[in-house]
Amino acid sequence: MSSKSKPLFSSSLGKKLIMSLTGLFLCTFLVVHLIGNLQLFKNDEGYAFNNYAHFMTHFTPIKVVSYLLYASIILHAVYALILTLKNKAARPIGYHQSAGNANSKWNSRNMGILGTIILVFLATHMQNFWYQYKFGTTPYIEYHTDLETGNRQTISSDDLPANYDGYKSFVKNGVETVKTKDLYKQVAFTFQNPFIVLLYVVAMGALAFHLIHGFQSAFQTLGFDHRRYIGLVKTIGIWVFGVIIPIAFAIMPLYFFFKG
Amino acid sequence: MSVGTYTFRYSTLHTQFIIDMSKHMNLTLKVWRQKNQNSEGKFVTIQANNIADDMSFLEMLDVVNEDLTRKGEDPIYFDHDCREGICGMCSLVINGRPHGPNERTTTCQLHMRSFHDGQTIVIEPWRAAAFPVLKDLAVDRSAFDRIQQAGGYINVNTGGVPDANAIPIPKRIADEAFESATCIGCGACVAACKNASAMLFVSAKVSQFALLPQGQTERYERAQAMVDQMDKEGFGNCTNTGACEAECPVGIKLTNIARLNREYFTAKIFRQEDVHA
Ligand code: HEM
Numbered sequence: 001m002s003s004k005s006k007p008l009f010s011s012s013l014g015k016k017l018i019m020s021l022t023g024l025f026l027c028t029f030l031v032v033h034l035i036g037n038l039q040l041f042k043n044d045e046g047y048a049f050n051n052y053a054h055f056m057t058h059f060t061p062i063k064v065v066s067y068l069l070y071a072s073i074i075l076h077a078v079y080a081l082i083l084t085l086k087n088k089a090a091r092p093i094g095y096h097q098s099a100g101n102a103n104s105k106w107n108s109r110n111m112g113i114l115g116t117i118i119l120v121f122l123a124t125h126m127q128n129f130w131y132q133y134k135f136g137t138t139p140y141i142e143y144h145t146d147l148e149t150g151n152r153q154t155i156s157s158d159d160l161p162a163n164y165d166g167y168k169s170f171v172k173n174g175v176e177t178v179k180t181k182d183l184y185k186q187v188a189f190t191f192q193n194p195f196i197v198l199l200y201v202v203a204m205g206a207l208a209f210h211l212i213h214g215f216q217s218a219f220q221t222l223g224f225d226h227r228r229y230i231g232l233v234k235t236i237g238i239w240v241f242g243v244i245i246p247i248a249f250a251i252m253p254l255y256f257f258f259k260g
Numbered sequence: 261m262s263v264g265t266y267t268f269r270y271s272t273l274h275t276q277f278i279i280d281m282s283k284h285m286n287l288t289l290k291v292w293r294q295k296n297q298n299s300e301g302k303f304v305t306i307q308a309n310n311i312a313d314d315m316s317f318l319e320m321l322d323v324v325n326e327d328l329t330r331k332g333e334d335p336i337y338f339d340h341d342c343r344e345g346i347c348g349m350c351s352l353v354i355n356g357r358p359h360g361p362n363e364r365t366t367t368c369q370l371h372m373r374s375f376h377d378g379q380t381i382v383i384e385p386w387r388a389a390a391f392p393v394l395k396d397l398a399v400d401r402s403a404f405d406r407i408q409q410a411g412g413y414i415n416v417n418t419g420g421v422p423d424a425n426a427i428p429i430p431k432r433i434a435d436e437a438f439e440s441a442t443c444i445g446c447g448a449c450v451a452a453c454k455n456a457s458a459m460l461f462v463s464a465k466v467s468q469f470a471l472l473p474q475g476q477t478e479r480y481e482r483a484q485a486m487v488d489q490m491d492k493e494g495f496g497n498c499t500n501t502g503a504c505e506a507e508c509p510v511g512i513k514l515t516n517i518a519r520l521n522r523e524y525f526t527a528k529i530f531r532q533e534d535v536h537a
């Protein structure tokens with residue numbers, strides 16, 4: 001046997017390892033992101049959601065994880081491209097007639113296309129909210145909550161006041177004051193656009209099919225196929241990542257669109 | 261269309277008349293014809309007439325070839341050897357499926373009763389950069405040989421057949437190794453895979469040794485050497501579509517691929533003493 005072996009990440013399996021690890025990391029992120037975003041459904045003029053958004057963008061450990069996340073998306077997409085190109089080159093002349101669904105599921109054969117739809121969505125999504133929140137023209141809101149009665153009054157505007165000096169949260173005379181960027185309003189506003197709503201819903205469909213194959217595929221790539229647990233992995237892949245999560249995400253733009 | 265014919269068969273034991281009740285059919289073949297490795301190929305339409313439904317697919321091609329030879333034309337070049345479903349030489353993608361429409365079947369074991377009169381059958385070679393077409397439907401599968409040479413063997417002397425109760429592993433493990441060892445190296449997995457990946461083949465070859473005591477000496481070196489060679493030959497990367505398992509004529513399972521991944525990552529990450537570099 002040859003005594004020299006290629007380094008891990010220059011092999012096909014090493015590249016697949018990167019795909020699966022980054023893919024699974026993105027999956028765990030989806031869970032966290034969904035739970036956080038469920039606060040959009042609270043009828044509190046965005047109080048909980050805006051505080052959460054501030055926390056997520058300013059708490060250092062979460063900031064570190066978010067940079068890992070950006071790196072994962074880039075790595076996942078770059079390696080998807082590298083592998084897909086290599087796979088195309090591995091069959092320069094295709095078949096005149098192909099087996100279609102006779103031997104495999106269509107989503108497993110079109111992970112690159114599904115992923116590309118997700119990538120287009122991600123770019124739009126980051127511009128819609130992440131960029132607007134950090135650098136754009138996010139609206140502004142001030143909450144005054146009477147801690148005794150729970151009564152809340154708000155002062156809001158469509159852009160930041162000139163004297164806005166960052167997020168503020170303090171209690172004075174039994175009244176809690178929170179001054180913050182109003183991402184909630186930004187969300188409600190963005191989802192008035194039917195094309196954006198459509199893109200989000202379609203992208204969640206693509207995500208569903210990407211993960212119905214991808215989640216269990218990642219475990220297979222890692223070499224995990226233990227008889228006792230693989231059924232659970234497949235069930236989670238289909239029902240949690242393929243059905244519940246994408247549908248829950250897709251409801252958000254629809255909710256704001258129809259709420260008006 | 262049923263054409264009953266009377267055949268006279270003679271054997272040393274007895275003389276008998278047999279009524280040949282096989283149905284006969286006429287077929288239109290769209291066959292990939294290619295002169296040699298360097299020339300461009302194309303599909304040629306060939307008529308196959310009066311084909312009995314109990315012929316195998318290869319026998320059908322034999323009939324067509326006799327016809328072509330009589331007409332002074334070049335017969336269709338295709339691979340075959342045992343015609344018993346055990347050697348792995350026969351190939352052909354038939355109507356988009358390696359080894360044709362039936363599950364767990366090699367082309368030599370595929371019978372014409374799986375087709376119907378008047379059907380058009382598209383016959384193509386295995387398609388993969390690592391399996392260049394030699395002529396017509398025959399491809400060069402020596403890439404598989406080179407993967408085997410890279411690590412698909414053991415160096416220890418295994419001696420004669422051991423006593424059954426002297427084998428130091430449980431039967432279920434031996435059975436699993438045996439199942440992996442039934443891979444006939446046909447290449448249908450590569451042909452079926454949208455990525456032309458050879459993972460099912462390589463994983464079967466690695467598994468059969470990884471599971472047995474005799475295979476332990478080179479266990480981790482083997483996984484690395486065979487994966488290296490697989491990559492070098494230009495096969496694609498597995499995306500776990502499962503097409504290989506669905507088309508494998510002997511039913512090699514995807515669990516072998518998971519095992520190969522385990523073997524390889526274990527070798528790379530935890531078994532540095534097995535890497536000579
Ligand atoms: C940036 C856009 C994306 C592209 C271009 C993309 C593309 C791909 C491709 C081509 C594969 C390989 C097919 C396979 O191995 O079965 C793949 C696998 C996978 N993707 Fe994505 N994807 C994207 C985004 C995502 C996202 C957002 C997630 C999860 C939230 C994800 C999760 C996965 C998983 C779990 C796998 C399976 C890895 C494996 O099989 O080893 N992908 N992706």
Ligand code: SF4
Nearest residue numbers: 443444446447449508
């Ligand atoms: S794994 Fe199955 S399809 Fe692949 S070479 Fe072996 S027998 Fe043929």
Ligand code: FES
Nearest residue numbers: 341343348350368
């Ligand atoms: S000719 Fe040997 S398996 Fe078909």
